[in-house]
Amino acid sequence: MATELAGALSPVTAIALVGALGVGSQWLAWRLRMPAIVLMLLAGLLAGPVTGVFDPERDIGPIYKPLISLAVAVILFEGGLTLNFHTLRDATQGVRRLIFIGAPLGWLTSALALRWGAGLSWESSAVFGGIMIVTGPTVIAPLLRTARLSRRPAALLQWEAIANDPLGALAAVLAFEAVLVLRTAETWFEAAVDLGTGIGVATLIGAAGGYGVTWAYRRARVPEFMKVPVLFAVLLVVFAVANEVLHESGLLSVTIMGIVIANANLPAYEELRRFKEHATVLLVSGVFILLAASLDFSALAALDWRAALFVAAVVLIARPVTVLVALASTTLPWKERALVAFTGPRGVVLVAVAGLFGDRLLGLGVADGALIGPLAFVLVAATVVLHGFTLGPFARAMGLLAAESPGVLIVGGNYWSSGLAEALKRADVDVLVTDPNRGHLRRARDAGIPTFFGDVLSEAAELRIEIAGFKTVIATTDNDAYNTLVATELAPEFGRENIYQVAREKAAFARHALPASLGGRNFAGEATYNELNRLMWKGWTFRITRLTEEYGMAEWRAKRPEAKLLGFIDTDGEIFFVSEDDEVKTDPGVRLVSMLPPEEAQRDDAEKKADPAKEGDIVPDDKDKAAATAPDAMAGIPEGRPGGRHMPG
Structure with a gap:
């Protein structure tokens, strides 16, 4: 034997x-x-x-x-x-x-x-x-x-x-x-x-x-x-x-x-x-x-x-x-x-x-x-x-899955995060925006985005949010300390590779630097909350671009050198955000999630409307485009939070 x-x-x-x-x-x-x-x-x-x-x-x-x-x-x-x-x-x-x-x-x-x-x-x-x-x-x-x-x-x-x-x-x-x-x-x-x-x-x-x-x-x-x-x-x-x-x-x-x-x-x-x-x-x-x-x-x-x-x-x-x-x-x-x-x-x-x-x-x-x-x-x-x-x-x-494909949980309702949520919704990615300030959720609600009014770390959030339906968390509030807290608390449940936060304003200074064990990953070229929202006020828009055999990553980058690549959606409908060291899938059928400056967006819109069969950006219709670019008085820069934000517990 x-x-x-x-x-x-x-x-x-x-x-x-x-x-x-x-x-x-x-x-x-x-x-x-x-x-x-x-x-x-x-x-x-x-x-x-x-x-x-x-x-x-x-x-x-x-x-x-x-x-x-x-x-x-x-x-x-x-x-x-x-x-x-x-x-x-x-x-x-x-x-x-x-x-x-x-x-x-x-x-x-x-x-x-x-x-x-x-x-x-x-x-x-x-x-x-x-x-x-x-x-x-x-x-x-x-x-x-x-x-x-x-x-x-x-x-x-x-x-x-x-x-x-x-x-x-x-x-x-x-x-x-x-x-x-x-x-x-x-x-x-x-x-x-x-x-x-x-x-x-x-x-x-x-x-x-x-x-x-x-x-x-x-x-x-x-x-x-x-x-x-x-x-x-x-x-x-x-x-x-x-x-x-x-x-x-x-x-x-x-x-x-x-x-x-x-x-x-x-x-x-x-x-x-x-x-x-x-x-x-x-x-x-x-x-x-x-x-x-x-x-x-x-x-x-x-x-x-x-x-x-x-x-x-x-x-x-x-x-x-x-x-x-x-x-x-x-x-x-x-x-x-x-x-x-x-x-x-x-x-x-x-x-x-x-x-x-x-x-x-x-x-x-x-x-x-x-x-x-x-x-x-x-x-x-x-x-x-x-x-x-x-x-x-x-x-x-x-029909008993929390979500067909893992979605994105966005913590913080503001001009930029609402625009991202609308773009993801158009791409059929499940998304939820949370904020303890009801006014900050107005824009997302008006766009038909699911929202949760309350603190994402609260017991109420644990009971009411289908956590199993989300794979990625993005902390995008104007409070760097709170973003770090959210990312640190949720990392064990979601995995640190799936937790992101906007870059901290003072992260470059030694006395403000935090240990690597705290906080989430940066993305969008390590842009801060204020930088991302300023881009929105300057007319930048979100785009979802499908890659094909003829229209690959090289063509996409050559066409829009100023674009900020945020992530990509694979052929199974699962979204991945990217940091500087992350590999980006470029297979045909993959969709890139990015932000475009106004001049590039306008040029691409004109080309797409002139030739609707042309591969490339999935252009939003006029209603979606207006919602994605119209200023919102509740989401100015800097965003105020009356009464301050209480830490969980």
Whole structure:
């Protein structure tokens, strides 16, 4: 066998290999725009059972399973940190039903699929059916990041995945206790007491851990540099103590702890959450690689055609019936119900917990307990591949994407930003202009541009703006400090490469220079707010120019040497702004976004009207042109902001 031929790796080398494969798979998936989970499973299978290069049990030793348990605990805790009750809004009813009706109903339908589809005994079906309540936050989060769903269906899937994960483990514990009663001398009363005590204690431990952390942080009992280490230590203690009281109840404890902290409005919450997100990316990568690499093909060989029947029954019957019944008579549109009903990927929690209970059932003499682990892996692999490639297209077909292509979020309503928004709108690029001064949004509103009146960093903005529909942020207010704050705060969510701001007025002076970690990227030749708006007052206009085989970048530049190139829109309709060191795509079909001086714009307009078939600038009609060049009393230079701008918080 390949495993026997390959030499054992040292634990350090094995862990380094897991990290390289996991993070490398995520990076490659980002480059190829593919579901990362699919590549991670493939990498783990290739490194493990296919080539035999890596065997977790052989190379890392007996601690690899406890490591997976701890990693799952951290993943669920981080998921709990994202469950702020304010984000529920109109999805509250749906989430409640998916938890209180969907979880028990999912347990029943999953058990029936296992009994009649996979042919397992009632004991194994009841235990494994409880575990199958989970839909996998480790899978849902990357899928939502890629698919860019609108807010409500995304919230439904996210809350269901995180809240039902510990419930699935507890359902399996409940079913296992019933098997214990039937196969041992333990009584029903003893089992009920053990289960009730374990769940109650686990809930109290999780709540106490969450409230203890928030109390200590609010009263500065923990220094800033120790907040993350203390959080990790408390998390591990809570998980371990709860598991000592009742097996697998630690998952419930850490989830409750995360939810308590998420809704405590801690000043340091964002820093904690972002660090946990980074840690979770590493842990998800590692766990998927470990589980895939530890797969035993001989165990899969024990499965027959009924495994495929089981997967089909879960995907096409059990999941849809569960969701549609749970959401029946709600106010949710039928399209959103259908999307949630046919989206149920399983993740690492299912595989990790299923393997544990499969071994325990074997110990009690339930022979088909050995099939639970392989069936869990088959279900995870099938649903990950299926939903990884179909969620985005399905959501697009149902009209449930936040945006067809990623749009632009413009912070600051003024003469220049309103003109840019109008040009992008003509190019069918989604754009939203935000400003806490209603008067600054008048021009954009008059042009039919979507606007948000309020601070983009406020909680109201988080609830009302479909953030998933935007890829690029441009901070264009007359306040350099605020632009820098917005760019710095939003960079972790959008990616620093997608955050831009107008150049600071005093950036050239050493005493005003800021560290590279603060602020966004400059564009338009590092033009400042005042420079860009002065150009507008001098008659400069925005143009969208389509490149062709005959009309390329060289011809465009020769025709308009004074033009300011702002960015380009690729053939998929996605916009990219450019700094001085950015590469500009010049393929046929790419559209350039630029500003033209009045003399060049007038000459091009005349040429285009004389020969409408001529390639080049897409000339706005007279109405659009008038809107793009007419002075606006509310957007003079410098732009005043009565009363000043309050910083968030």
